[in-house]
Amino acid sequence: MTDTHDHHTIEEALQKVRAGDVDEFEIVVRTFERPMRAWLAGRASPGIDIDEVAQRSFVAAFTRLDQYEPGTNFSAWLFSIARYQLQTEATRIRRVADYRSRWASDLLTRELERQQDEKPELLEMRLEQLKHCLGFLEDSMRQFVDWRYRDEISLEEMAEKSGRSVAAIKKQLWLLRNKLRECVKMRTAALE
Amino acid sequence: MNSDSREQFETLWTNFLEGELDDAETDLLRELLTSDEELRQMAIELYQTHRLLGLLIQEESTGNDGFIEGVMSEVLRHQESFDSRAMKRVREQAQAQSRSAPALVRQRPVPSTWHRKWMTVSMMGISLLMMIWLAGKVLRDDQRLAHRGNDGQSTTVETVEPPVKFSRVAKARFFGELTPAADSTVTLHQSYVLMSGMVELLFPGGAQAIIEGPAVFEAQPDNCLAVNLGRCSVHAPDGAEGFRVETPDTRVVDRGTRFTVDVSEFNETKIQVVEGIADIYKSASPRSASRGLRPDTLNLEVDENEFATTTGARAEEVRLRSKEAIKVLAESGFIVTPEVFDAQRHRMQLPDRVVSYTATLNEADGKSELLETVTVQRGGEEVTYAADDLIPVELIGFRVSRNQGRFDHVLGGEELVGHPAQALADHSLVTGVINPGGSVASLQSSPVLNSDPENNVLGTPGMAVRFARPVKNGPGPDIVFFEIHPLPSPADGDAFHVSPLQLTSGKKSHTIREYDLSVNSPEALPVTRMLAHEAERGEIESLAALQKAKFSLRPVRLEYRALAVGIDLSDLGYAPGEEAEGLFIQDAEDNDIYVDPVLIGGLP
Numbered sequence: 001m002t003d004t005h006d007h008h009t010i011e012e013a014l015q016k017v018r019a020g021d022v023d024e025f026e027i028v029v030r031t032f033e034r035p036m037r038a039w040l041a042g043r044a045s046p047g048i049d050i051d052e053v054a055q056r057s058f059v060a061a062f063t064r065l066d067q068y069e070p071g072t073n074f075s076a077w078l079f080s081i082a083r084y085q086l087q088t089e090a091t092r093i094r095r096v097a098d099y100r101s102r103w104a105s106d107l108l109t110r111e112l113e114r115q116q117d118e119k120p121e122l123l124e125m126r127l128e129q130l131k132h133c134l135g136f137l138e139d140s141m142r143q144f145v146d147w148r149y150r151d152e153i154s155l156e157e158m159a160e161k162s163g164r165s166v167a168a169i170k171k172q173l174w175l176l177r178n179k180l181r182e183c184v185k186m187r188t189a190a191l192e
Numbered sequence: 193m194n195s196d197s198r199e200q201f202e203t204l205w206t207n208f209l210e211g212e213l214d215d216a217e218t219d220l221l222r223e224l225l226t227s228d229e230e231l232r233q234m235a236i237e238l239y240q241t242h243r244l245l246g247l248l249i250q251e252e253s254t255g256n257d258g259f260i261e262g263v264m265s266e267v268l269r270h271q272e273s274f275d276s277r278a279m280k281r282v283r284e285q286a287q288a289q290s291r292s293a294p295a296l297v298r299q300r301p302v303p304s305t306w307h308r309k310w311m312t313v314s315m316m317g318i319s320l321l322m323m324i325w326l327a328g329k330v331l332r333d334d335q336r337l338a339h340r341g342n343d344g345q346s347t348t349v350e351t352v353e354p355p356v357k358f359s360r361v362a363k364a365r366f367f368g369e370l371t372p373a374a375d376s377t378v379t380l381h382q383s384y385v386l387m388s389g390m391v392e393l394l395f396p397g398g399a400q401a402i403i404e405g406p407a408v409f410e411a412q413p414d415n416c417l418a419v420n421l422g423r424c425s426v427h428a429p430d431g432a433e434g435f436r437v438e439t440p441d442t443r444v445v446d447r448g449t450r451f452t453v454d455v456s457e458f459n460e461t462k463i464q465v466v467e468g469i470a471d472i473y474k475s476a477s478p479r480s481a482s483r484g485l486r487p488d489t490l491n492l493e494v495d496e497n498e499f500a501t502t503t504g505a506r507a508e509e510v511r512l513r514s515k516e517a518i519k520v521l522a523e524s525g526f527i528v529t530p531e532v533f534d535a536q537r538h539r540m541q542l543p544d545r546v547v548s549y550t551a552t553l554n555e556a557d558g559k560s561e562l563l564e565t566v567t568v569q570r571g572g573e574e575v576t577y578a579a580d581d582l583i584p585v586e587l588i589g590f591r592v593s594r595n596q597g598r599f600d601h602v603l604g605g606e607e608l609v610g611h612p613a614q615a616l617a618d619h620s621l622v623t624g625v626i627n628p629g630g631s632v633a634s635l636q637s638s639p640v641l642n643s644d645p646e647n648n649v650l651g652t653p654g655m656a657v658r659f660a661r662p663v664k665n666g667p668g669p670d671i672v673f674f675e676i677h678p679l680p681s682p683a684d685g686d687a688f689h690v691s692p693l694q695l696t697s698g699k700k701s702h703t704i705r706e707y708d709l710s711v712n713s714p715e716a717l718p719v720t721r722m723l724a725h726e727a728e729r730g731e732i733e734s735l736a737a738l739q740k741a742k743f744s745l746r747p748v749r750l751e752y753r754a755l756a757v758g759i760d761l762s763d764l765g766y767a768p769g770e771e772a773e774g775l776f777i778q779d780a781e782d783n784d785i786y787v788d789p790v791l792i793g794g795l796p
Contacts (some may be wrong), residue, residue: 022268029263033256041243050247051259058263127244134248149249155210174206181234181241 006031010074017065029058032078035124039079040086042123048089057082079120125191126184133183141176148173197224201231209242354396356380356411361713362542363706364389364405365684373714374548378411386422390542393417399428399435399446402539412438423454425539428468442520443473451512452538462531464517466538472510472518474526544569544668545708546756547715551621554720560754561720563619563674563791568758570795571667579619582672582793583663587613588774589641589656590735593629593781601627601732602725602743603676603790612725612738616657616789621674621754622722624790625738629653630779634689634701639776641693643734651734654778655789656693662771663794669758671775673704674791676719677711678750684710685755686787687780692764693773699765703780707757716755722748754790 010031016024036057040050060081061068068077134145147158159166204221207213213221225232356378364371367385372378378393386405393401397415407422417424418438428435428446435446437453439461444453449468455461463472510518510528517531547567551560563579590613592601602612604623615623630653643651663670677685685707692699709716725743732738761772772794779786 023264025267026260026264029260029267030256033260033263034251037247037259038244041247042240044243050243051262054259055263055266059266062267123240123244126240127248130241130244131248134245145245145249149246150253155212170203170206170210173210174202177206177209177238177241177245180245181237184241185237 007074011070014065014068014070014074017062025062028061028074028078032058032075034127035120036078036082038124038127039120040082042126043086045090048086053082053085053089057085060085075120122188126188129184129187129191130180132187133180136183137176137179141172141179144169144172144176197228197231200224201234205235205238209239356396357394358391359394359400360392360542360547362390362545363708363710364391365712371712371714376714380411380413383408383410383420390539392542395432395435397428397435398432399426401426401437402542404539419453419455421455421457423452423537423539425452425537426450427540438475441475441526443475445471445473447471450538450540454537461520462517462537463512463520464531464533464537465512465514466535467514469514470512472512472520472528474509541572542569544571544758544760546669546672546758547574548709549674549715549717549754549756551717551754557720559720560621560717563621566672566756566793568669568672568795570669577795579793581796583659583661583796584617585657585659585774585792585794587616587625587655587735588658589639589643589651589654589776590625590732590738591629591643591651591653591655592627592732593631593653593779600724600726600746601625601738601741603722603748603788604725612741612743613735616792619791621676621717621719621790624676624788625655626676626724626788626790627786628655628777628779628789630781630786631689632781634703634780635691635695635776635778636701638695639691639693641776643736645733645737652776652778654689654776656774656776657792658693658774659772659794661794662773663761665761665766665768665770665772666795668760670761670772670795671759672756672791672793672795673759673789674754674756675707675788676722676752676790677716677755677788678752679711681711681785684712685757686785687782688787689778689780690759690764691776691778692766693776697765702759702763704757704759705780705782707755709756711753711755713755716753719752719754722752724748 010028013024013027017028033054036054037050040048040053044050044053057078061078064081068074134142137145143162144158147153147161153161155166155169158169162169164172200220201224204213204217204224207217208221225235358372358374358376358378361372361374365387366372367387369384372391378384386403386407386409388405390402390404393403393411395401395411395415395417399415401417402425403409403419404423404425407424408420409422409424410418410420412418414436415432415434416436416438417426420440424437426435426437426446427450428448430448433446433448437444437446439453439455442453442461442463444451444463447469449470450466451468451470452464452466453461454463463470512518515533517533519529519531521527521529545568547569549566550564552562552564553559554561565576565578566582567574567576569575590601602615602623602625604612604615613625616625635652639652639654639656640649641651641656643649673690675686687703687705689701689703691701695701707713707716723745724747726746727738727741727743732741759775761770762768764772766772775792777787777789
């Protein structure tokens with residue numbers, strides 16, 4: 001995730017933070033923000049706000065910085081904190097979820113945890129591949145991505161805007177996600 | 193995977209990701225995924241695609257600067273925590289060593305002044321509140337120490353979420369701290385001891401909880417209220433589902449509902465659902481038997497297995513629906529028994545009352561002078577009235593009830609302007625007719641207003657006022673009454689009796705011993721400098737004598753606040769819609785300090 005150059009940069013920044021230059025922590029955040037959020041996005045069960053967990057993880061790393069041993073693997077240390085934070089949030093969500101929704105959370109958590117050996121870099125790579133795949137989408141399909149993930153409008157509104165039924169919109173979303181899934185899978189396999 | 197199951201999966205998984213899966217579909221999807229490894233893998237990949245898409249589009253739309261700024265803002269907020277961390281660790285180590293000797297845990301330092309207070313408080317109820325509060329404090333400290341992981345790294349962090357607020361406050365008095373202002377922030381993890389009155393808390397998720405004193409409670413992160421003693425009425429509107437109330441023995445999880453939780457000092461928790469659904473679980477804390485608050489939700493060491501996967505599958509999990517009530521006794525096991533549902537126990541809102549007021553500020557000292565507006569909750573609705581809209585009063589009777597010593601009867605400027613009685617009719621909070629006569633007992637018959645001492649006709653001690661036009665009995669308070677009260681003072685405000693001018697046809701006196709805005713209320717504003725008009729002859733036996741009295745002026749040096757209370761004509765026996773011409777007011781003679789009215793106004 002971080003090359004040698006980055007490693008030195010991070011260690012230097014951490015040293016300055018310890019000396020009282022808190023602004024240097026921004027270097028840490030900028031370096032790990034994307035891999036952290038990508039990792040969380042691929043690991044978080046439903047209902048979890050990944051940005052919230054990522055933010056808590058960075059803040060926890062900052063406040064516990066005296067526990068990090070300089071020169072060791074900061075990335076691994078940071079992600080171990082994030083893993084704890086994710087577990088905590090998953091526990092909270094699970095407790096407040098009712099039975100019907102809890103099973104899905106449980107199932108996904110179990111399945112996602114089975115992949116825990118996956119390195120955080122892998123999810124960042126998938127995120128990058130997804131970006132490429134998104135670029136190949138036809139405009140008509142891309143429109144649904146924007147409606148669903150950028151504008152966050154309801155299925156009914158999408159149906160109204162596109163002149164289709166809600167059932168057709170659901171089908172379209174299925175096709176869209178499946179197409180992107182297959183594209184990411186293919187590109188990732190080619191790179192591995 | 194056959195084509196049928198694939199098609200079913202397409203529909204169901206899309207419904208799941210869109211949040212539209214109904215109960216029957218949930219069961220079907222679970223069966224499909226349980227039996228088909230290939231489908232499970234596909235589900236995971238689709239789910240990850242779905243989450244990564246969300247992240248990618250967010251990056252495209254807003255970049256990552258917002259996130260980084262947010263993190264850095266929080267980091268800076270925690271800078272003090274970082275700086276003091278070394279010292280904190282030293283303290284924690286010292287405390288951990290202390291904890292190795294059990295007797296020392298009970299001797300955990302308690303602020304000495306509080307300890308002294310506790311030792312001297314004679315009322316059993318107060319002692320009980322304090323004991324519970326202290327127990328919760330010690331246990332929370334222990335729990336925070338216990339959060340450290342085996343590797344020496346703490347697994348706890350402070351949460352980042354909008355604050356919990358005291359959204360409304362009604363006659364609330366806390367032990368050991370000032371009454372919070374409405375809309376002020378609740379300190380997370382702080383145990384509040386509400387001695388009397390009520391507060392309404394608003395949580396970030398939208399849930400509202402009304403807590404009635406006496407109560408011991410604590411707001412926790414992630415939309416959670418811990419109640420160690422007392423009653424709370426919760427309303428979780430749409431979107432606030434999942435709000436939790438933790439008691440020493442139970443966890444009540446809201447599913448979109450109104451419910452009431454009542455924790456007694458005898459380890460009993462009564463829970464009832466007014467509408468909607470709530471799930472009740474046995475508390476997660478192994479310390480529940482000793483009445484400590486449960487560990488906060490970020491503690492990773494909480495035993496997951498204490499919660500069954502199916503609601504209702506174990507005795508420790510109960511789902512309550514509308515109009516259902518239970519009692520939980522957790523001293524030996526977790527005993528749940530049905531309870532009689534009582535809608536009256538659920539409080540939908542704080543009582544009608546004077547909520548706040550605004551006033552002009554004196555240029556010299558920046559303190560309040562002329563009333564501008566007053567906000568009153570009437571029939572559950574908060575209404576703000578301009579001072580000009582209030583129905584003013586005219587003083588029509590006055591008599592003191594003691595005739596010795598120095599006595600001030602009028603407040604005002606350096607010179608009396610016109611009729612002394614007019615000092616009560618203006619908008620000023622520092623002019624009034626004060627120290628009327630009183631009686632320990634309230635009136636049982638109509639007061640005598642036409643005092644004529646020369647003909648041996650003595651009026652009833654007190655003061656009579658007539659409204660410029662009749663005041664109609666509407667919902668909640670119909671009249672606002674302001675008095676000034678000094679700081680410091682042994683009482684929260686001067687008690688008084690209020691009666692109709694004629695005690696006929698079901699009319700009655702009513703005694704007001706508590707002000708809506710008392711000395712303890714931040715909404716009771718400090719008033720500007722006043723001059724007291726001291727009657728040279730202390731005994732004022734009639735309104736005529738007050739008008740003719742010679743006064744000497746003296747400045748009032750103590751700091752005073754303007755207190756306010758609403759008077760509901762229903763309490764005086766008026767029927768809804770019935771009109772009152774005036775009021776008779778007497779001090780309740782419960783102490784040496786007499787009531788000091790500065791403004792009385794009818795609500796239009």
